[in-house]
Amino acid sequence: MKKGLMNAAMVCAVAVLLLSGIALAQGEKEALTKKQAQAEVAADSSQYVIGPEDTLYIHVWKEETLSRTVPVRIDGKISLPLIDEIQAAGLTPLQLKEALIKRFKDFVDIPNVSVIVMEANSFKVFVSGQVRTPGVVRLRSETSILQLIPMVGGFTEWANQRKLLVIRKEDGKEKRINLNYKKIVSGDEPNFILKSGDTVIVP
Numbered sequence: 001m002k003k004g005l006m007n008a009a010m011v012c013a014v015a016v017l018l019l020s021g022i023a024l025a026q027g028e029k030e031a032l033t034k035k036q037a038q039a040e041v042a043a044d045s046s047q048y049v050i051g052p053e054d055t056l057y058i059h060v061w062k063e064e065t066l067s068r069t070v071p072v073r074i075d076g077k078i079s080l081p082l083i084d085e086i087q088a089a090g091l092t093p094l095q096l097k098e099a100l101i102k103r104f105k106d107f108v109d110i111p112n113v114s115v116i117v118m119e120a121n122s123f124k125v126f127v128s129g130q131v132r133t134p135g136v137v138r139l140r141s142e143t144s145i146l147q148l149i150p151m152v153g154g155f156t157e158w159a160n161q162r163k164l165l166v167i168r169k170e171d172g173k174e175k176r177i178n179l180n181y182k183k184i185v186s187g188d189e190p191n192f193i194l195k196s197g198d199t200v201i202v203p
Contacts, residue, residue, distance in 0.1 A: 051122025061112035130159035
């Protein structure tokens with residue numbers, strides 16, 4: 001009789017532990033889903049390139065002490081427990097995920113890692129001159145000059161749409177690119193894709 005009661009108690013204890021584990025897993029999944037909903041860049045984005053000043057949420061499944069929100073430093077790196085520093089800038093979220101999995105393998109059995117861009121602060125362009133709302137424009141994905149102009153309210157009535165100037169830094173050197181917006185709109189010239197850090201001047 002006692003043995004039967006002990007077996008029943010053990011079965012109950014195991015059931016409670018299993019249910020607790022399921023509840024914890026569901027809670028963790030819900031928390032991750034909530035983070036993804038708050039993200040500024042889609043979790044499955046293969047185009048967005050991480051840069052300095054971005055804020056990332058690194059989630060390691062069933063490793064709460066390793067999961068955290070981290071800023072990308074000016075040197076392009078992030079700091080995490082166990083692996084210390086790792087380069088993040090210049091990688092897409094998916095590429096950083098793969099790099100983190102490799103590093104965490106030394107400490108975690110079959111690490112399941114998610115990288116979520118909570119704040120996309122690095123991809124920005126600067127617009128000045130004859131537009132309605134000049135200033136800094138934060139972008140989330142590849143953007144063309146035709147998409148950018150409506151973002152700043154369009155041109156003023158004094159704008160010279162045939163002589164836009166884009167100043168771009170490449171390999172430490174300043175590059176100046178002249179654009180004829182009218183010809184781009186008409187299809188006589190190809191659309192122009194912007195890069196992070198570009199300055200667009202509308203005379």
